[in-house]
Amino acid sequence: MGKFLAGKVVAVTGAGRGIGRAVALACAGQGAKVVVNDYGVSIEGAEPSGEVAQTVVKEIEAAGGEAVAAVDDVSTMAGGQRIVDTALNRYGRIDGAVCVAGILRERMLFNMTEEEWDPVIATHLKGTFTVFRAASAVMRRQGTGTLIGFTSGNHRGSVSQANYSAAKGGIISLVRSAALGLERYGVTANAVAPVARTRMSARVPMELKEIGEPEDVAALVVYLLSERAREEGITGQVYTVAGPKIAVWAQPRELRSAYVEGGWTPEKVAEVLPAALGVDPMPGRTAVRE
Numbered sequence: 129m130g131k132f133l134a135g136k137v138v139a140v141t142g143a144g145r146g147i148g149r150a151v152a153l154a155c156a157g158q159g160a161k162v163v164v165n166d167y168g169v170s171i172e173g174a175e176p177s178g179e180v181a182q183t184v185v186k187e188i189e190a191a192g193g194e195a196v197a198a199v200d201d202v203s204t205m206a207g208g209q210r211i212v213d214t215a216l217n218r219y220g221r222i223d224g225a226v227c228v229a230g231i232l233r234e235r236m237l238f239n240m241t242e243e244e245w246d247p248v249i250a251t252h253l254k255g256t257f258t259v260f261r262a263a264s265a266v267m268r269r270q271g272t273g274t275l276i277g278f279t280s281g282n283h284r285g286s287v288s289q290a291n292y293s294a295a296k297g298g299i300i301s302l303v304r305s306a307a308l309g310l311e312r313y314g315v316t317a318n319a320v321a322p323v324a325r326t327r328m329s330a331r332v333p334m335e336l337k338e339i340g341e342p343e344d345v346a347a348l349v350v351y352l353l354s355e356r357a358r359e360e361g362i363t364g365q366v367y368t369v370a371g372p373k374i375a376v377w378a379q380p381r382e383l384r385s386a387y388v389e390g391g392w393t394p395e396k397v398a399e400v401l402p403a404a405l406g407v408d409p410m411p412g413r414t415a416v417r418e
Contacts, residue, residue, distance in 0.1 A: 132354045134159035137219040139211050141165040141202050141259060142229030144180030147278075147322055150342035151226055151349045152184055156193035158350050160224070163215045164188070165198040167229070202229050203250035208258025212266060224353040225263035226276045227256040237290045245291045252295035253302070260306060260317075268313040274353050275310075275317040277303045279366060283321070284411050300366055307364030316363035318352050320345065321377070323370035340371025348374060383408055
């Protein structure tokens with residue numbers, strides 16, 4: 129058993145399967161006491177079962193670690209709070225909150241229904257907020273802690289997952305807001321955009337040229353939760369991990385600017401914008417306007 133997280137208490141949502149499970153096992157293997165959260169639903173968000181979380185707890189205990197299950201729904205404020213309360217009631221503190229839980233409901237934007245939009249936003253984006261909200265209040269009092277949100281390269285846009293992409297983009301902004309607001313209290317926040325073989329990635333309608341295993345992602349998460357990462361001042365960052373590759377994403381910034389005297393009119397915009405500003409090409413865009 130390693131010691132990267134010795135003495136720490138970490139809550140992991142979506143920890144019953146895939147990446148979340150790998151993160152929970154890795155944290156326990158590096159000395160953390162782990163709250164294993166999983167509502168136990170299908171990939172579409174149906175048929176909840178507490179057994180998947182309990183199974184991971186048994187795996188951790190069999191390997192000599194300490195863990196407790198929490199089967200709460202992260203899309204509710206009460207559920208997010210209970211996950212953190214489980215850590216406090218069992219172990220007396222919470223040092224890390226890792227929000228992996230997610231579902232998919234795919235549809236083209238012009239056909240997407242409210243029933244396909246709302247649960248995805250609720251699980252990914254609100255589910256990150258509910259846990260961050262509860263955990264950050266405790267971490268602020270402790271003067272230490274780490275929040276980790278899970279995003280995706282699809283935050284740049286997706287043909288058939290507008291709901292998922294919007295949620296993942298929101299998580300990046302939430303993480304950056306947490307990093308800015310909590311730094312003075314000794315709390316860090318970062319985001320991970322994994323590319324790994326899971327039941328979700330199996331539904332991607334294209335070949336993923338760079339892809340790894342959930343354990344690759346778990347190794348990065350363990351580091352980000354560790355004191356070594358905190359000592360390096362790592363916060364407000366987005367990292368991709370895809371097998372042998374780890375990459376850092378750029379911070380949002382202006383590319384080019386233009387000014388005009390006397391105020392803008394549509395005519396002035398039409399004259400200046402194409403010539404002085406142009407466009408920043410979208411990744412993955414293939415359609416050409418004729």
